[in-house]
Amino acid sequence: MSVVWTDTVKEVAGIKLHVSRAGHGPTVLVLHHDIGTADRLPFYDALAAKFDVVIPHHPGWGKSERPQWMRHPRDIAAIYAWLLSDLGAANVSLVGLGFGGWIAAEMASQAPAAFAKLILVGAMGLKPPEGDIADQAIVSYIDYPRSGFHDQAAFAAVYGDVSTDQLEAWDIAREMSFRTAWKPYMYSQTLPHLLGGIRSPALVIWGDDDKIVPIGAGQAYAKALPHATFTTIPACGHFAEMEKPDAVAKLAIDFLSRS
């Protein structure tokens, strides 16, 4: 059965949010990377075959309006809590991809019992015990996404020759990353202290060749979250759901389906 997506605009906190939705079943909120997202991805389709999947463009990214006042991923987390309330969605699970993983962790830390399950894939948000989160400010628009793929053929399969529209979208996404996560870059100093209250079972997934967020940050998440499992995907970079969609989808669906 093919998945049918519906795109809508939801007004939250005075801004217009672009929200894609498809599928039936328990609701899963998917939060995209710092580089934004394509509207449709095989990973999204795979999830939507089993669940009611909600994928917003982060405020200021893609087709969502920019809130000039927004300064931190925690603000985005609050916007999404508001969105879920407006949608009447309860017992939602969160799937956070990279930067979206940071937002998911913020949401869960602010409402420790609110979410059914939590999946973090190459999540930003914690200072890695060793190494740093790669700084996109000093590399070109194409080199940064490329560095998030283990296999450059996988990058080419997703982005092809990279259109100028895509470059422009990456520049806007980069600006939003700066507006919300400039300093400290891509992590919170308070979040590690707030993860211990989260009741939700959590699955932490990392590409074993993630050159953007060191794997130690994933192990730190798994240690700080009370009910977490840590797993790696071989021969896979930071953008795991784009590079290895089948593997990530299988892990996610198995975890979300488990009672």
Place this chain on the structure above:
Amino acid sequence: MHMMYFTEQPMAAYDAKAGLDFGATALTFSNKYFDPNEGSRLYNEYLEEYILAEEYGADGIMLNEHHNAPFCMQARTNMFGAILAAVTKRVKIVFLGNPLPLTENPVQLAEELAMIDMISKGRVVSGFVRGGGQEQLANGVNPAFNRERFIEAHDLVQKTWTQPGPFRWEGTHYQQRVVNPWAVPMQKPYPRVWIPGVLSKETVIWSAQQRYPYIALNTSIEATKTIHETYDKAALDVGYTAGPENFGYLIRVHVQDTEEKAMQNARQFMWMQGEFTGLANPVWANPAGYFSPSGRRAFVEFSTGRAKNPRGNPTFEQQVHDTMIIAGTPAQVIERLKYLVRETRPGIMGIWANDGTVSKEDRRRCIQLLCGEVMPAIKEYGATLGLKDPWEANAPVHLRYSTDIAGQKVAAE
């Protein structure tokens, strides 16, 4: 006409091949190639050259700052400003300028400049800049809020200089509990503020709205005329007519006793391997959010090699032909500069005279000829064209002190 001597203070004593091999001579080009003994020598030589420029008649010394690059050794413009305040007697100390967004504490900047103004006995011209993209990255300052920080820091400095403390500042980017520095500028209402720039239309308009002179940094004659038109219109919109006192122009000029030597040394203006501020990734000069959104599409194309640099990359010969670089004997240089001032009508002129690896001896000779012979001739010629500087025109320091605009509150008070 106000004529200033300027140099980027090149840190030319580094291994140029190392830069070429690395592929960049800015931001991430390792400072292991910085030799502090050579740095010490050059700082002191540059200082002596500023003193020489005063001795030979320059009206002002123009200072700037850059970071993480051999292109410019001045990392804090106020450092040299403070030294010049003490060791010179007459020249204006013209900061072009302090990069406002880089400061986390504009009150401290206001304080430093007030100190320099007092030490120099009222010779400070306090220019402000946004700072290039690389400067934001080198200092860890968010490029996405660059313009907002520029304007708010300016407003806080201006208030610190003009309103007795203590007061509190609760802004968007700056919050200060007790603004009350025990150092205030000697010049009243406050030191003149000039705004240098290259191409940002928003900055030209903002400068006109403040009635601050805009100093075009080595822009082409055509681009300079467009800047004037933009400024003129914005000035009329707020109620005054802009004149030469509202415009400055910086041009690269090298003078020697012979044309051959002047031309040879002038090639050093290209010393950063053909780039203006050194070899660099385009996203360093223009990080996301730094530039006007209207330029986004053109920039992403250029930065990924899909389009040519919108600023072009003209050869030395082309730049000489286009009067972007002037070199020759005093008589030759005077002739070209006369053409330039006729075309661009500045009341303020900066001469960027020495760059790269020009020898100490030649730098000093250039300064003698430039300040002793060229500048007086151009000032005399400028006077015949009615090119007055802000002091000669008795221009207000800021729009609010205008006496020629009906309903100006501050002037009326």
